[in-house]
Amino acid sequence: MSTSRDAILTRLRDNRPDPKAHPLPPVARLGDMDNGQARFENSLQILGGQVLERQEGDTLATAIARRFPDSKVICSAVPDFEGTIRIEELGTPQQAASVDVLVVRSPFGIAEMGSIYLSEAQLQDLNSAAHLTQHIVVILSAKNLTANMHTAYMDRPEFHTANYGVLMSGPSATADIQGVLIRGAQGVRTLSVWWED
Amino acid sequence: MKVKPVNHAKAAEAFIEDTAHMDFHDERLWDLRQKRDGQMHILPEWQELRARASAIKEHTLANLPEYLEQFEANAKKNGIHVHWAADGAEHNRIVGEILEKHGAKSLIKSKSMVTEECCMREYLEPRGVVVTETDLGERIQQLDNQMPSHIVVPAVHKLIPDVAKIFAEHYHTDPNDNSAQSLAWQQRLAARPVILSADAGMTGGNFVVAETGSFVVCTNEGNADLSATVPGLHIATIGIERLVPRMADMGVFIRLLSRSALGSPITQYTTHFRGPQKGSEMHVVLVDNGRSHRLGMEDFWTSLKCIRCGACMNTCPVYRRSGGLSYGAVYSGPIGAIIDPTFNERKYSTLPFASTMNGSCTNVCPVKINIHEQLYKWRRVLAEHHELPFVKREVMHMAGKLMGQPTLYRAAINGTEVALSTMPRFVLYNWLNPWGKHRELPHPVKQTFHSWYKQNRLKTKKKEGESA
Ligand code: SF4
Numbered sequence: 001m002s003t004s005r006d007a008i009l010t011r012l013r014d015n016r017p018d019p020k021a022h023p024l025p026p027v028a029r030l031g032d033m034d035n036g037q038a039r040f041e042n043s044l045q046i047l048g049g050q051v052l053e054r055q056e057g058d059t060l061a062t063a064i065a066r067r068f069p070d071s072k073v074i075c076s077a078v079p080d081f082e083g084t085i086r087i088e089e090l091g092t093p094q095q096a097a098s099v100d101v102l103v104v105r106s107p108f109g110i111a112e113m114g115s116i117y118l119s120e121a122q123l124q125d126l127n128s129a130a131h132l133t134q135h136i137v138v139i140l141s142a143k144n145l146t147a148n149m150h151t152a153y154m155d156r157p158e159f160h161t162a163n164y165g166v167l168m169s170g171p172s173a174t175a176d177i178q179g180v181l182i183r184g185a186q187g188v189r190t191l192s193v194w195w196e197d
Numbered sequence: 198m199k200v201k202p203v204n205h206a207k208a209a210e211a212f213i214e215d216t217a218h219m220d221f222h223d224e225r226l227w228d229l230r231q232k233r234d235g236q237m238h239i240l241p242e243w244q245e246l247r248a249r250a251s252a253i254k255e256h257t258l259a260n261l262p263e264y265l266e267q268f269e270a271n272a273k274k275n276g277i278h279v280h281w282a283a284d285g286a287e288h289n290r291i292v293g294e295i296l297e298k299h300g301a302k303s304l305i306k307s308k309s310m311v312t313e314e315c316c317m318r319e320y321l322e323p324r325g326v327v328v329t330e331t332d333l334g335e336r337i338q339q340l341d342n343q344m345p346s347h348i349v350v351p352a353v354h355k356l357i358p359d360v361a362k363i364f365a366e367h368y369h370t371d372p373n374d375n376s377a378q379s380l381a382w383q384q385r386l387a388a389r390p391v392i393l394s395a396d397a398g399m400t401g402g403n404f405v406v407a408e409t410g411s412f413v414v415c416t417n418e419g420n421a422d423l424s425a426t427v428p429g430l431h432i433a434t435i436g437i438e439r440l441v442p443r444m445a446d447m448g449v450f451i452r453l454l455s456r457s458a459l460g461s462p463i464t465q466y467t468t469h470f471r472g473p474q475k476g477s478e479m480h481v482v483l484v485d486n487g488r489s490h491r492l493g494m495e496d497f498w499t500s501l502k503c504i505r506c507g508a509c510m511n512t513c514p515v516y517r518r519s520g521g522l523s524y525g526a527v528y529s530g531p532i533g534a535i536i537d538p539t540f541n542e543r544k545y546s547t548l549p550f551a552s553t554m555n556g557s558c559t560n561v562c563p564v565k566i567n568i569h570e571q572l573y574k575w576r577r578v579l580a581e582h583h584e585l586p587f588v589k590r591e592v593m594h595m596a597g598k599l600m601g602q603p604t605l606y607r608a609a610i611n612g613t614e615v616a617l618s619t620m621p622r623f624v625l626y627n628w629l630n631p632w633g634k635h636r637e638l639p640h641p642v643k644q645t646f647h648s649w650y651k652q653n654r655l656k657t658k659k660k661e662g663e664s665a
Contacts, residue, residue, distance in 0.1 A: 004281045004283040004287060004485075008485045011485075011490065012262045012492060014493070017259045017492075019256075021259070022252070022256040027443065030242045030246065031452070046461075046462065047461070047463070047465065093427045094393055112462070115463060128426035130422070154448070163275070163471050163474065164471070164474055165468070166467070166469070167463070167466070167468075167469075168465065169462075169466075169467070172418050176337070176351070176381075177355075178225075178355070179221075182377060186333075
């Protein structure tokens with residue numbers, strides 16, 4: 001029981017403007033409905049993310065080896081890629097902090113923003129791994145792109161089911177020191193998307 | 198004992214005299230404003246988004262008790278502990294008790310204006326809890342023992358050498374480091390071990406969704422997600438006005454927030470917390486601290502729609518040229534000037550005068566708060582409730598200093614001697630206007646001001662021309 005709770009609610013009831021004068025507008029589905037790969041890639045690049053280069057004959061492993069030649073700990077959160085360690089083997093955030101590259105699959109991306117979505121389902125309940133790793137490689141299918149923020153929130157069930165759900169739009173960034181934009185602040189230093197189709 | 202009103206003009210004067218800092222501050226914030234405009238022009242539906250955002254927020258505020266109850270019920274179902282704090286003292290006590298129960302001695306936190314409102318660090322630290330701000334700008338301010346000077350970019354008034362000096366003192370780095378890149382790297386290196394060994398993490402919350410019992414946190418550095426996911430205990434401190442009814446409403450707000458704030462399409466991280474992580478505990482503290490009272494103020498309740506984007510600050514000529522610290526309050530700029538007096542009417546009685554009334558704040562506000570009209574209404578209220586001599590002096594002083602134009606200053610004083618007899622009309626009158634009407638308004642400006650403007654703004658203009 002909280003007396004403050006009741007006091008606050010009572011005060012709000014006494015003070016609020018007339019609810020009848022402020023109806024709830026219907027849900028908005030506005031804006032550009034293009035959910036194409038080109039739009040996604042353009043948005044991704046604006047936010048500082050990149051597409052992992054796929055050369056003739058590349059597998060994800062060879063593409064990662066070329067892009068991150070110095071990385072020692074490559075952690076996989078997907079069944080179809082090996083890496084040097086599996087995410088399930090990292091018991092704690094402290095262990096996750098040693099990861100150089102985390103490979104994870106995203107259930108959907110948002111073309112308007114170049115955002116990819118991750119939840120505890122993809123991160124095997126070790127959510128901090130997505131932020132403690134130095135670099136992240138996100139496997140994404142162009143079939144799973146939604147057009148914009150309205151379609152994402154209206155159509156994707158994850159926002160109603162996941163306990164932890166993050167939209168990552170490029171790598172971490174800051175401009176807190178004299179306005180200089182720095183990509184790679186306190187979370188991942190780079191974010192790369194690997195198209196799986 | 199009576200509290201002294203904040204002497205904004207005097208503080209602003211000191212800031213203005215430091216030309217290097219003021220020029221950078223002015224240009225940096227104007228640059229954010231222009232980037233915001235760029236984003237606005239890309240979206241034909243911009244005005245519709247603003248209208249929707251405003252309507253959703255007004256509806257939510259008018260139905261706030263029901264939505265809070267709905268949120269609470271859903272959040273509890275999801276396994277979140279929900280607490281209610283009538284004021285800052287109660288908030289701090291609740292947080293202190295949660296930490297004590299867990300034996301938590303170190304707390305890492307991301308940026309939260311509400312914890313600033315509550316002076317939480319000042320409460321926890323004497324009780325043996327080490328509180329570490331993990332947002333870069335906020336950390337710089339914490340180390341420098343200052344309040345955030347801007348709600349989005351807390352250390353925007355500092356230059357690289359200032360940060361180098363602060364880091365040298367606390368992180369033992371090179372005091373002559375002149376690279377923002379390397380200073381930011383030092384912050385990452387310093388923060389990591391603190392994050393990895395912290396007992397508890399704290400975040401704010403930009404939006405609270407009643408329908409799902411979730412809250413949404415929008416950040417760029419990754420520090421909020423680290424603070425929330427690394428320790429096994431996550432406390433979120435959130436103002437009760439942050440509700441939206443439905444998850445589907447988030448589309449409108451996410452599309453507006455970062456575009457208005459920084460001119461970027463979205464923050465790097467948009468994180469949805471709906472319940473604790475496996476093996477962890479999650480608490481939400483809903484903070485009133487004057488908000489339920491503000492809801493009853495007929496002329497001012499819509500200020501509760503604010504989503505804290507900072508656009509009104511970036512566009513405000515007075516804010517840009519006086520710096521956030523000069524407001525002497527947790528919230529500065531135009532939004533600060535209309536909400537600070539609700540916390541302490543006398544102490545913040547001078548702030549509604551820190552405006553040229555050019556209306557630019559209202560034009561950029563993504564939730565359509567009539568900020569400049571509320572400034573005007575506050576002037577009336579304050580002129581009725583408080584001693585006019587102080588207010589009068591304040592406004593005079595500000596005009597003279599900020600316009601940087603002695604002739605105009607004298608003219609202003611002369612002009613107002615007459616008008617003073619008709620107080621409060623004078624305070625509502627806008628002889629400060631010429632100063633504000635530089636780039637924002639199409640109207641012709643007075644010659645005296647024009648020459649001042651040409652002289653002072655040439656540098657910026659050239660830059661704009663180059664990038665065009
Ligand atoms: S008042 Fe409007 S423009 Fe200012 S911070 Fe709040 S939402 Fe942004």
